[in-house]
């Protein structure tokens with residue numbers, strides 16, 4: 001619909017410092033719920049756990065939609081997808097609890113086999129209509145040379161789910177007729193891992209929670225010797241772009257409601 005404007009200058013506040021450099025982006029006070037849609041357990045923690053913890057501390061409700069349970073993510077040839085699903089979902093629940101995430105939804109799509117089908121889009125639309133998030137955070141599907149198919153597919157399908165599908169009642173009308181779920185307009189879409197970020201969140205006060213949450217993913221980071229050092233260096237490097245001590249960065253699209 002032509003009335004649906006997308007640009008980078010919507011509500012929410014960017015604190016500008018005296019130097020004029022872009023500093024932290026803070027969600028609008030009327031935005032109470034945000035949803036993170038990611039491909040694998042630990043994707044949220046690596047990309048945006050500091051932001052999630054910070055916004056939960058602001059009093060916002062956090063929902064995690066976990067598309068796959070990472071059931072192929074092991075170097076052990078004797079591991080089975082069923083066993084790995086159990087391990088990784090438990091790790092994800094523990095990590096989510098540390099960050100204050102209120103609800104974790106496991107869609108259990110098969111790891112490495114996601115697509116951009118209408119069927120898959122409908123599943124994300126369903127969660128958007130169910131939880132009514134003001135802000136959605138997901139993978140940047142346009143990041144150049146992003147190698148993992150699930151990262152590309154979850155990013156693009158979530159984008160397509162928000163606009164126009166979740167918004168318009170005649171897509172997946174059974175959501176309304178069978179469950180009473182109304183169409184829903186998301187206000188802000190944030191992509192993590194962008195080539196050209198325009199939105200930064202100060203995570204210096206929530207770094208410890210991010211690290212603790214990441215360490216719960218023992219099946220993935222258990223052998224990592226210098227996790228804390230690498231993480232700290234990366235977040236400090238991102239922070240420099242916005243004159244912040246440590247930051248996570250995003251590309252932000254604002255949609256008129």
Ligand SMILES: [Zn+2]
Nearest residue numbers: 039040043151
């Ligand atoms: Zn991943």
